Every structure is written in C-alpha cells, then in structure tokens.
Amino acid sequence: MPDEEKVVAAVPKGLFVGGRWRDASGGRTFPVTDPATGAELCAVADATPEDGMAALDAAAAAQDGWARTAPRERGEILRRAYQMLVDRTDELALLMTLEMGKPLAEAAGEIAYAAEFFRWFAEEAVRIDGGYASAPNGAARMLVLKVPVGPAVLVTPWNFPMAMGTRKIGPAVAAGCTMVLKPAEQTPLCSLALAQILADAGLPDGVLNVVTTSDPGGVVGPLLADGRVRKLSFTGSTEVGRHLLGQAAQHVVRTSLELGGNAPFLVFDDADLDAAVDGAMLAKTRNGGEACTAANRLYVQRGVLADFTERFTARMAALRPGRGTDDGVTLGPLIDADAVAKVTRLVDDAVRRGARVVTGGTAPGGPGHFYPPTVLADVPADAEILRTEIFGPVAPIVAFDTEDEAVRLANDTEHGLVSYVYTTDLGRGVRLSERLDTGMIGLNQGLVSNPAAPFGGVKQSGLGREGGRVGIEEFLETRYVALPAP
Structure with a gap:
C-alpha cells in the first residue's frame, strides 16, 4: 500500500486557476481531516469570492478557443486522463479513504467507476451531431447544430469525491465547455488530484479551474450572479439545490441538479x-x-x-x-x-x-x-x-x-x-x-x-440526467440555421 503521508503530500494544495496553482487571497487555508480518527491530514487553499471570480475570468477567457478545439482532440485528452486514473488507482484510492473514510476496496472501485466516465465521454465527444432537412414546403432548408453551452459551474459532493467530479467534467470537456469546479469542503483532495491529472493529460489552461473553499455559498453565489456562467451542474442536498436553482434563475442559467433520495x-x-x-x-x-x-x-x-x-x-x-x-x-x-x-x-x-x-x-x-x-x-x-x-x-x-x-x-x-x-x-x-x-x-x-446509463431523478430529486447518451446533451445547446433552398 502506498505511504499515507507521501500520497497526501503529492497532491497540490492551492487553487487551480488558468492552468496554474496559486494561493487563496490572503493566504487563507482550511483543514482536511480523516473522519476515522479526527486527525488533520493537511490544509488546502480557502478561496474567497474574489478567487472564485478569478477562476470564472479564466474559464470565460478560454471558452472560445476550447469550443473550437476538434472533438477528437477533446476526446483524446479524456482518454489519456482515463488511463492515468487507472494506472494510479492504488494511490488515489488511499487518498480517498483518508479524506472520506470508505474502505480501500470501495475506494478502488470508485476510481474505476470514475475513470469510466472519462472513457465514455471520450467516445461521445466525436459523436456530437445535428441535422439537415428540407422544410415541409420545400422552400427552405433547416440546419441544426449542437454547440457548447458555455462556461459551467460544477459543484460536487463529498460522498463520491472522484466519480462525481469525472461525471461532470467528462461531458463538459467532451462538449467544449470550460468550467469552474467547487468540490465539497470535506473532500477537496480528490478534486485537486484530478485537476493535476487533467493538466498532465493536456487539458489547456483555463478549461478546468478548481476552487476549494470553506464558504461555498459565498463563492458560488457571485458566480451564478455573473452573466457569463451559462451552466450549473450540482450534486448535493435538495435544500441546497433549491437555493441554487433560485439563484440560477436570475440569469436563466441552464441547470442540472442531482439531489437527495429516499x-x-x-x-x-x-x-x-x-x-x-x-x-x-x-x-x-x-x-x-x-x-x-x-x-x-x-x-x-x-x-x-x-x-x-x-x-x-x-x-x-x-x-x-x-x-x-x-x-x-x-x-x-x-x-x-x-x-x-x-x-x-x-x-x-x-x-x-x-x-x-x-x-x-x-x-x-x-x-x-x-x-x-x-x-x-x-x-x-x-x-x-x-x-x-x-x-x-x-x-x-x-x-x-x-x-x-x-x-x-x-x-x-x-x-x-x-x-x-x-x-x-x-x-x-x-x-x-x-x-x-x-x-x-x-x-x-x-x-x-x-456511466453508460442516464442517472437522475424526478420530483425533488433533481433535474436533468448525467451519464449515458443524454449526459453530454446537458452541456450542449441546439442551434437552428434557416437556409434558402438551393
């Protein structure tokens, strides 16, 4: 088994903004603890609202270039990240167990599950399609395109800290969307490790930005109030999901929510x-x-x-x-x-x-x-x-x-x-x-x-679906172009 201290030490502890690791404003940090012992594992950067906006600035600046990146290139980045996750299963599973508590065998199972989202959406990146048809009266032609929604805010929970990240990042990368990821305060290390893996896999600067914070509402709220955010994907409690849905409604942000169950x-x-x-x-x-x-x-x-x-x-x-x-x-x-x-x-x-x-x-x-x-x-x-x-x-x-x-x-x-x-x-x-x-x-x-099936609920368990063929649709808009008949 890998050494616990070395595994924790190997993970960057800063904010990942514009392809660079940086401290939070004022050097603020918060502790990450082992739930099995209560012992502090390390401290990570504690983002402020200003740090969150810097991450959005980076995502917005990278959006146009990333949207024009060839689907095959986007898919190859995900495929390389998939292999890195598989190759590093032992150390990533230990990292997850330390910060979240689940037994090592379950943690290793989650790494395998998480990696499959990258493999699945690597394959879906090249299958984004549209349509071309004649109008019923024959006087025009209808061209249908699928285009990236735009900069997305991704909020993930602590219970599946790696898989919930890949389930959101995978389709966003495949669709051509840039992102600001805010992981759960209890389990930031898996997300920070994931950011480094994607950078090593060749993801361009600014496409994925990660802000860890002990003030999630203070950081996410201003992002949703900024008109540049066009997508919110949240997994967590129904109570918080309802609150975020209200915030997203102010700018009619496209929203997918995976909420509580019973x-x-x-x-x-x-x-x-x-x-x-x-x-x-x-x-x-x-x-x-x-x-x-x-x-x-x-x-x-x-x-x-x-x-x-x-x-x-x-x-x-x-x-x-x-x-x-x-x-x-x-x-x-x-x-x-x-x-x-x-x-x-x-x-x-x-x-x-x-x-x-x-x-x-x-x-x-x-x-x-x-x-x-x-x-x-x-x-x-x-x-x-x-x-x-x-x-x-x-x-x-x-x-x-x-x-x-x-x-x-x-x-x-x-x-x-x-x-x-x-x-x-x-x-x-x-x-x-x-x-x-x-x-x-x-x-x-x-x-x-x-990963190959649509995951999601009805009633107050959420909106939208993640995974499967429909998972990438959550990060795509449909654009119709009216053409004259040739």
Whole structure:
C-alpha cells in the first residue's frame, strides 16, 4: 500500500486557476481531516469570492478557443486522463479513504467507476451531431447544430469525491465547455488530484479551474450572479439545490441538479430471497449508506418478512466497522460528527415511536465518526426516518401486504431518484417499473449506477440526467440555421 503521508503530500494544495496553482487571497487555508480518527491530514487553499471570480475570468477567457478545439482532440485528452486514473488507482484510492473514510476496496472501485466516465465521454465527444432537412414546403432548408453551452459551474459532493467530479467534467470537456469546479469542503483532495491529472493529460489552461473553499455559498453565489456562467451542474442536498436553482434563475442559467433520495426497496413474497438480501446489502451499505441511491426504506411483503429480516440482519451484523485502511474493515466512518448526530436522532425517534432495534442502534463514541450497522423492525409510519434521507448504515424495515400498498408506500415521498424491486414475476416487474415514480429502477438489481446509463431523478430529486447518451446533451445547446433552398 502506498505511504499515507507521501500520497497526501503529492497532491497540490492551492487553487487551480488558468492552468496554474496559486494561493487563496490572503493566504487563507482550511483543514482536511480523516473522519476515522479526527486527525488533520493537511490544509488546502480557502478561496474567497474574489478567487472564485478569478477562476470564472479564466474559464470565460478560454471558452472560445476550447469550443473550437476538434472533438477528437477533446476526446483524446479524456482518454489519456482515463488511463492515468487507472494506472494510479492504488494511490488515489488511499487518498480517498483518508479524506472520506470508505474502505480501500470501495475506494478502488470508485476510481474505476470514475475513470469510466472519462472513457465514455471520450467516445461521445466525436459523436456530437445535428441535422439537415428540407422544410415541409420545400422552400427552405433547416440546419441544426449542437454547440457548447458555455462556461459551467460544477459543484460536487463529498460522498463520491472522484466519480462525481469525472461525471461532470467528462461531458463538459467532451462538449467544449470550460468550467469552474467547487468540490465539497470535506473532500477537496480528490478534486485537486484530478485537476493535476487533467493538466498532465493536456487539458489547456483555463478549461478546468478548481476552487476549494470553506464558504461555498459565498463563492458560488457571485458566480451564478455573473452573466457569463451559462451552466450549473450540482450534486448535493435538495435544500441546497433549491437555493441554487433560485439563484440560477436570475440569469436563466441552464441547470442540472442531482439531489437527495429516499429510495424504497421492495421485496415480494415470490422474490429470490438470497438475491434480495444480496441486493439489499449492496443498496444499503454501499459507501456506508452515504449515497443518494442508498436503500432508505425496506418494504417487505408479510409472507417473507421474518425470513428476510433474519437473513439481512445477520449480514448487517457481520459488517466490520473501522478505519478504511485497516485489513478486514467493511464499513468506514460517517463523514463528520453532524452525520453521526443526524443518524442517532433518526434512530432514537423511530425507537420512541415503537420501532424495535434488531441490531446496532447506538453510536460507540470515541475517536472517529462511527455508527454501527443497524436494522430496525416494526417501524411505524410516522417515524421521521421513513421521510428523511438517512445517509448512514441504518435499515428500517416495514411490512406490506399487497402490490398496491407497496406502490403507495414507495411513492409517498417528495423524492424520486431510484427504487429497487425484487420479484420473480416478470409481469409484476414491468408493472412496477411503470408505476414507481422514480427516475431509475433496479429490478432484481441492487446497483443502478453505470456511466453508460442516464442517472437522475424526478420530483425533488433533481433535474436533468448525467451519464449515458443524454449526459453530454446537458452541456450542449441546439442551434437552428434557416437556409434558402438551393
């Protein structure tokens, strides 16, 4: 395993503006800590609003030249960056584990996932097309072009610090857009490492600019108020997303938002229970439950309720919490003390209302931000945990009797990101795929994320899609040219 101190030391700690690393105004910095121990890993530049505007200046200055760059050249830059990510998997995975906490094996999996966005959009860069047609009356011709939206502001979360960066940067680079990236305060190191990789891959100065800051609202707000920004891509909480959407509306900035989730996981009497338990573990414990796609509410048909609960609880109880760099650890810490406090509050509320703790249920205290794998049974309908995104390794289980009841319970939320369904009845699977009000459905699958598929939700889970063929469209405008008939 690479040396921890060397891996952290190798990452630039400044702001990346116009292709150069620089200090924040006044030399301001903020600390980055290891959530498993609370120890400070390093300090990084703490951007001011003025620093953010300097990054936008660089992006705006580079936009015209980058838009004219050949699609093949843009794709080759992404392809080289893809290979660099793959080649440096071990050190990048360790960096992620240190600043975010997930076990090394999961971190390595995220590096592979993140790299695939660069490979996918490297291929999409040369497939941007338009159209040419005769007007219905034959008197004119219609030429349709696809052009870059323009300078984009990208705001990424802490839970998948590398993959959320590549999922936004990849299509922007492929489409010909310049960018200002603002990573999460808790996990800036992965984004800084990614900026250096792209620079090494040949990305021209000013195309990608990275500003790390402890004042995200103070830095991002002025960018959205500047008319030069033409695109906002945000992944994070619904609350913050609504606020940014309001700011973006002032200049009618094109916006894509990937917001919170409250995913239902439905298990029917006819399900393959072995597969259902495997899927539930994947959907619930990926990233320690700190994922917008995490199974938040487990609805189990009464005929298999006891069997499923017993099997699932045994698997949850067997997880081994600890620092993600330690051998055998399968569950890392939560991101910070606030996250532990939130999960504790949700579990305590459910228990007060009548839920039964089957395993876990009490934070261990001590160094690090840990919460044990927890299963709750007999969770009442009025428990807050059924209405709130948990973002932790806690699984509330609720019984249901009929398919209609399952659909009603699943759809009874303001969110609509993903649903999971386990059934061996193909007809039921098709019906539920049509009735469940979410942007994505895992049918006998506990994992839906795929760079080649459109990722996103409905209702208050967001706007737009990332990944797949439509992912690049979020960074392209359609231009129509009216031509006289030849």
